[in-house]
Amino acid sequence: MNPDAMDRTLSWIESQLSLDIIPNYCDPESMQCYGKSLRGWSSPHLTPDIGVQGWSTAQTITCVSNMRRVLTELMHDDVLEEFGGKKNAGTKTSSWERLLNSDIGSSSSPDVRTLKDVIEDRIIVPFSQTGDPSIGASYSAILFGPPGTAKVCIPILYTPLVSIFLLLTSS
């Protein structure tokens, strides 16, 4: 992105913001009349006193929200690079499917669930939908266990000496 162009665009947006007063707003209860303010933009090639225009305001707001989206993406990439993160373009299921599963809690309990099941239910499904995730979605999970318990694929083949717990929290 060209910083000069962005600077010019922002200065324009800031300088062209105008305020209209609708003077004839009257409150029927108190019988008093107030001025009502209307904030927005108008294009400079229209006559100067034309006031706030719907079209110009809509264009400006579209521009500002696009700018916000681009900046959000740039900041994201910047932070990811600073801490050595990894970009994932698109969904790839192979390593998730390859990951061996494990029981959470006691394997003999009738309502035992598996690690991948819980993550699927609480994280993958809710966050793959558009919009905000619903109640029950987990923004975080704590994976913990004594040192040495968390070997890559233990629990499926033999009973581990110590369980690995998964605690899911909603925030």
Place this chain on the structure above:
Amino acid sequence: MKYFFQTTICEALSERMGWDFLVIDTATFLADGLTNVAARIRYVFDRLLFLRKCVILFDEIEEFW
């Protein structure tokens, strides 16, 4: 091995969702030295708030508790 296990789950999860992936470990918090840990933690979290659609693994973080 522990590191590998947790990394495997979180990284596989991020790939499954198509989100980016990031590991924050004790070294990240100690980058400015022991005396500046509090300020560094504040800085790191301020920066992390800019991330969107990202799986973040806080690894071995119990060492700070």
